[in-house]
Amino acid sequence: MSDVSPISLSPPGLSTALGRDVLRRYGLALALPVLALLLRASLPVPEGTAIYQLPLAAVVLSAWYGGRGPGLLASVICITGVWYWFIPPTRAWEISPDHALGLSIFIALCVLLSEFGAARWRIERALRDSEQQLRLMAETVPGVLWSASAGAARLLYMTPRYEQVWGRTLGDLERDPEAWMEAVHPDQRGEVRAGWTRWLAGHASDRLDVTFRIVRPDGETRWIHNRGILVRDGRGRPLRGSGIAADITEERRTQEAVASAQAELARVSRRVTTGELTASIAHEVNQPLAAMVANAAACLGWLAAEPAETQRARQALERIVADGQRASQVIGRIRALVDRQPPRKGPVDINQTVLHTVELAAQELRSNGIVLATRLSEGLPPVLGDGIQLQQVLLNLIMNAIEAMSAFGERPGRLEIATRDAGAGTVLVEVRDTGPGLASGQEDRIFEAFYTTKPTGLGIGLSISRSIIAAHGGRLGVASNEPHGAVFRFTLPVQEGAGA
16 A cells, blocks of 8 residues: 555645635534534423424424435434424433434434435535645646636636736726727727637637737736637527637737748848859849940040931940849849848739849859750739748749759759649749759758758758748748759749739
């Protein structure tokens, strides 16, 4: 037999309270029978009549309130008193045959009533203990447990943790059941109130799941994730709702910190990729600059002619303006890639994004002898996303393909970029190369952070690319390209209503 004592979960002072409860129950079991016997003795009734009614009432009350022990104690006192003082011959422990049956029935009733009272007391005590245990458990739950009335659309109960999270007292909530709602951030209060009322009225899903901000009296803002379930009666009418409100402030702060770190890492990755494109960028900028110089020289010659050829000079100036705009666009796209800008989602023409990215890598493709082929489906609906981030993904995939094919060098390199409608409201983008392909087991590992197959690689490009595509609601994957090479595919959801 184990001698390990169970861990006590009782709150301080519970033993003292139980002791006082025992004294009350047994004290009442002593007082009621004595009072009943005294009252019977004071009644002006003939001897041997009206003997059992008042003592039976004392036994019932004692057993009802105190349980079996107090009920049996009251029974012993009542049986003893009735037998000695009220059954003829009185003040003697004798009993006449006329009263023997009545006394026997009285004794049996006392025992039965004690047992019935004890059963009721045990049930009531079990309910009290269960309620106490549930209350103790509720107070240890990190979130705020609550219950609300569907009819009045108001809160009925909240655990004490409400005071720690909301920074307000339960007393304030008792005086004003809407106090918790008044703490919701003004920007969200109307929406939260409308959703709460609609849910309790049964006009929405039976499951409540909403996230909002609250403002504490000290000015601190906290994030709350509130979940609940609506209980209905047999006719389907809402009865009450109950649930838990969790403080997710630290979780949100962690998510924001991770998102900020990922954004910074993505910016660094863009700068690294842009640095690798230095020659290509210089070529793309040099072409319009050289054209501008040539057109400017021609313009001077036409203006110096006798007579001046103003029409040709104007055309040369127009070409200078166009070349200047072209150079500005190239520089603008490079600057957008390296600038510290927050993500901005909007409609993006994926085909235009592919073409702009190819322009940045055109010189790298030419210098490495790689043939580029594009198969861009016409009439694709715009996708919802950040054009700069999607351009970063494409640029990273293109540069990886160029490096893989140039390092392999056993056959002419070919890069193919294709777009098409993938159905289900998505657009598919494919980047195929004819490099060495992937070794067995690398399909998933290459997307892990800091895993790289290149001697000078950082191992963050594909990891960031997958995170960017996932944040856009799509998925980036890789497979083998037949007969050799690799193909990277990613899907993007189209802008809502664009495919209609």
